Amino acid sequence: MANRRDKKAGKSQDSEVDALGELLSAAGILGEDRAGDPTQEARLGEILGHYDADMRIALTQRVVSDESLKPIKIKxxxxxxxLTGAExxxxxxxxxxxxxxxxxxxxxxxxNTARTHLQRVREKTGISRQADIVSTVLA
Known part of the structure; x- marks a missing residue:
């Protein structure tokens, strides 16, 4: 019985997340052209303020793409x-x-200079393979 209730609550949360994601997209809040706009950030804060932490996390995971997180993960x-600028x-x-x-x-x-920079990245991170560097960064 509890398991059925948990599944129903999960579906309800999923539909709320979808609805909120659509609302935010329709409002133009999440567009790249609006990034850093204090008015839009305030509106987003107001909207998200109505939801508990789990819902905000679920929404963020659904709305934010891996591609948009890539620069943050790299940084x-x-x-x-x-790492230095060249690295x-x-x-x-x-x-x-x-x-x-x-x-x-x-x-x-x-x-040769590029390979030297890569070698320094390997030394500083302790990761020997290029593919492992990428998978570690983007994990």
Whole structure:
């Protein structure tokens, strides 16, 4: 009996999250063009203030895409490991799926310099494989 009630509550919460997500999208609150707009942030705060913490988390997970979280995850990872500007650019390129040759060409550096930056990222993070760096950053 309790299990059925929990499932029903979960479905109810899901539909509330969907409805709130649609409302926020329709109101233009979540568009990238509105990021940093204090009026929109205040409106979002008012709307979210009516919901408990679990509902806010559920909404955030549904509305915010992994792609929009990527820069935040990269920044957090780089700060955690005290990476330099050049090393941060390497991590960003890796997370965008670029090779070191593409990274070097894009940033007007030699491939050897790009590999050196990557080696320093490996040393600072203790992660030896490029794919493992990306999966750790984006986890």
């Amino acid at each position: 957090r990872f780089c700060e955690e490991h005290a 941060i650019k390497v991590v960003e390129s890796l997370c965008l799926g670029r090779s070191m040759a593409e990274h070097a060409a894009e940033h007007f550096i030699s491939p």
